[in-house]
Amino acid sequence: MSLRVTVGRLSNSLVSHPNLLIRYASSEPTDEQGGFTRSIYSKPMYKYVVRDGKSVKIYTGLVTKSSRPAVKFRELLQKAWSTETLTVDSLRSLLLSRMKERNRRRQIVSDKDVDKLGLDIAIAHMVCSLGGRVQLIGHTSWIQPYAGVPPILPNKYVEGFVIESIDLSGTNIVYEGLEFLPCLTHLRYLKMKRCIHLDDFCLSRIGRIKGLQFLDVSECPTITSKGLATLAHSKALRRLIVSGNPQIEDKELVCLLLEDHLPKLYIDGVDYIGQLPDKSKEKILRLVSRNEKFTQTQNEETNVDKLYLIDKA
Numbered sequence: 001m002s003l004r005v006t007v008g009r010l011s012n013s014l015v016s017h018p019n020l021l022i023r024y025a026s027s028e029p030t031d032e033q034g035g036f037t038r039s040i041y042s043k044p045m046y047k048y049v050v051r052d053g054k055s056v057k058i059y060t061g062l063v064t065k066s067s068r069p070a071v072k073f074r075e076l077l078q079k080a081w082s083t084e085t086l087t088v089d090s091l092r093s094l095l096l097s098r099m100k101e102r103n104r105r106r107q108i109v110s111d112k113d114v115d116k117l118g119l120d121i122a123i124a125h126m127v128c129s130l131g132g133r134v135q136l137i138g139h140t141s142w143i144q145p146y147a148g149v150p151p152i153l154p155n156k157y158v159e160g161f162v163i164e165s166i167d168l169s170g171t172n173i174v175y176e177g178l179e180f181l182p183c184l185t186h187l188r189y190l191k192m193k194r195c196i197h198l199d200d201f202c203l204s205r206i207g208r209i210k211g212l213q214f215l216d217v218s219e220c221p222t223i224t225s226k227g228l229a230t231l232a233h234s235k236a237l238r239r240l241i242v243s244g245n246p247q248i249e250d251k252e253l254v255c256l257l258l259e260d261h262l263p264k265l266y267i268d269g270v271d272y273i274g275q276l277p278d279k280s281k282e283k284i285l286r287l288v289s290r291n292e293k294f295t296q297t298q299n300e301e302t303n304v305d306k307l308y309l310i311d312k313a
Helices: 001-015 018-024 069-082 087-106 111-117 119-129 200-206 227-231 251-259 279-292 292-302
Strands: 044-051 054-063 135-136 163-169 189-191 215-216 239-241 266-267
Touching: 018 292, 069 087, 111 266, 119 163, 200 227, 227 251, 251 266
Parallel strands: 163 189, 189 215, 215 239, 239 266
Antiparallel strands: 044 054, 135 163
16 A cells, blocks of 8 residues: 555656656657657767768667666666656566566576686575585585575685585575586486476476486476476486476376486375276275285386485475
8 A cells, every 4th residue: 555655656756857757758849859769867978970070979779778776777767757657566577577687687597607716616695695505525514695694605715615515495496597407417306396486397407307306396386397398317216206296287197208208206296096996996905915026126216325315205
């Protein structure tokens, strides 16, 4: 309610004071020589050209960009005003889009950081800045922020800093933040439970992690069966958790095909016989209990490495 009142007062003030309105969005050319529409707070861009052997400064018709917060706020108001009216919905959508763009940019690991810190340390900085945690080879403790305070991470390359496990559960991880994960040659454990922005495109990038053995994508609302199918490239995958994903259609069929393609994979969170009649369930359970050799073989294949099959939560 307070936001609606504030926006209403701002709209009334802009309408009742024409000069103030012109400051935010000028509708007339402010420069007769330039002849273009721009805000009076923006400085015109000039260009020097040679005419008759003399250097002459001319107007380019463009305006310079400024990174000052006040200028950014005025640009935001101009965009909101140009989308019909300065309403609560238009302002909210603009703020939401800016938040998404800011979240996307903070997850980009630049080549400069990789050259300076090394790939593992650069990714550790990015993961911890999102509220996630990492675990190194040969360590049982996690590197993670506490009470909003970031952990102490190296500011230069350190030999032996090798990431083995990453937990991004509940973070705002997006596609750009997963760019370099396939380059982590020792990454075995990846937990991404309850990541609301994790989609099929993200799973396609995760499927390129060659050594990944444990993956948890439970309670991710935007994942579909197409994303699960991209995990068929993860030849080393041993355990997959997919419970609580409402957008996955024909989950049992897709998981069955995935397990058939990857014989050593065990998928948790799928009830293959839950929809069958009671008599059919009894026949299947009786058949499995009699075949002890088959059960023993499956246990040997699915428990290759207990370290990565067990959830480290």
